[in-house]
Amino acid sequence: MIKARSGETLVKNRHQNLGLSDEVVLSMYENMLKARRVDERLWLLNRAGKIPFVVSCQGQESAQVGAAFGLNREKDYVAPYYRDFGFVFAWGMTIKEMMLNNFAKAEDPSSAGRQMPGHFSYRKLRMLSHSSPVTTQNPHAVGIALAAKIKGDDLVSFVDFGEGSSNQGDFHEAANFAAVHKLPVIFMCENNQYAISVGLKHQLACAHVSDRAIGYGMFGKSFDGNDPLAAYAAVKEAADRAHRGEGPTLLEANCYRLMPHTSDDNDMTYRTKEEVNEAKKHDGVLTFAAYLRSVGVLTEVREKEMEDQIRNEIDEATDYAENAPFADPDSVLRYVYEEKN
């Protein structure tokens, strides 16, 4: 347990043991905070009638950011899913690009406003495009790894999805394929306890999503999804295994979805305020900040600087995205097929 900082700290420095510098863990926290603050702003914009839809990341930032830091951000391929704000920020997407995505403007790098928000894609960052029927990205991540194996390229292919997705046929088919061919894939399930309204016990009969790994002959592990250091360690270990030719890994980050499924959902029809309030006590954005303060890494001054900078960036990005043009309506006919010349 992390205890508040007092005269003498009782908290062990966990990040040093993982080989992470103070600057790196501060950068982790900054990305988590970015994701949280952007998410909060999106809800305001939605309720103010400025954007039609929000799909939220809150409660999953720690696992997302920790995972991204566990990969090679210059080289690896990633297939994040629609809640992965923390992941895509840590992977190189900017707040401005995120706002353009949510306002569905022409400059949105994911799809120029063609897809709903959160359907991330960014070729220059080796981030695959994905769709709304869930889990379809899993076989794609396996295909990236297969291609890399054929070409002799040393890289890891990482894919994220929810626990509801772990029931899909594509989850199974992709996991089995990757294991049979010993491919360098990391499957990371962000178990946020809910597939819209359907809770975990109505989604799976096994105790953990990671229990399924053994059925595929692959390594599986669950970790505390509110702890970015646990996510970092698990993903780093899985990546090391992949590089050693030991094949895929199935990870499960145990999180909690703090917000409704989307801005169109009312979660109070299927869960209680008390349950959500209890989960908020374990919110990784708060507990990681407390940890960083307690080990003396996050000072008051630094924290304020971070908050101010993120707020300014969000303000500027919101103005920019709101005023940016939509794609030309005639562009609806573009890029159905390759356009020669």
Place this chain on the structure above:
Amino acid sequence: MQLPVLSYIEAVTQALDEEMSRDENVFVMGEDVGKRGGVFQATKGLYDKYGENRVIDTPLAESAIAGVGIGAAMYGMRPVAEMQFSDFMLPAANQIISEAAKTRYRSNNEWSVPMTIRAPFGGGVHGGLYHSQSMEAIFANVPGLKIVIPSTPYDVKGLLKASIRDNDPVIFFEHKRAYRLIKGEVPVDDYTIPLGTADVKRVGTDVTVITYGLMVHYAMQAADKLAAEGISTHILDLRTVYPLDKEAIIEAARKTGKVLLLTEDTKEGSVISEAAAIIAENCLFDLDAPIRRLAAPDAPAMPYAGPLEHAFMVKPEQVEKEIRNLAEF
């Protein structure tokens, strides 16, 4: 100089072999395509020649075959994925329709899927309900996809090579009855046939038949017979059934003013129904008879028992009769 004569399936193998040898990014994946060389032997010899890294036996899971292929294509490879029978493609339909077909569009041209999916289709092989179907109509209103159905070994080679080199997903349906039944001259050199172009297989003046796949041969046989009766048949082979070669369809319909649209697929909602609409929109004053469609009955699929299969499948005599009726109209 005489050209080598190949069977339809030998043309498939030759095209695959030449493309694999020409481009190291081309690889083959599917059920039984490796050591076995495919249940029909379409990939015969490729495993020995190119090894298990480029001729990949996959687990029995069609959605993964398509989905893993999509991922590899996004990496820059040119996968040729085999669906053992087109009837088994439906588990992969979401990957094909929601993913492969939409990847370029939804990423605003950033990502693309240069993948070819080969699938044997068609009836007349005692395959029963699930080894006889024509699946093209299911995929033929999905912009982003191209659907190719060759009828001759020459077209097989040129179109398969063009499909593999195409930078968008192509479904390549091969008629399994044609595999060994249909033989023809195939140049040894490298050639491609542009996708999206229909081909006049026979020039005629009285009746136009627009068709594809095995039915092209039924139409050719009927035309030979009818020529003796003084009926001249014009035959257009669609070759690409999506998107359709509209100009060629309009031109062929105008040529004779009497059109028979022929498919072995079930009738309602079939590819030829779209051809009928194109003709209706463009050729009203050129027609001398109502457009006719000859197709399989609107029953779920072709039964196994011989007499039932025969009853279901379009027959050469029917084609002949329909052409004659139109000629006499």
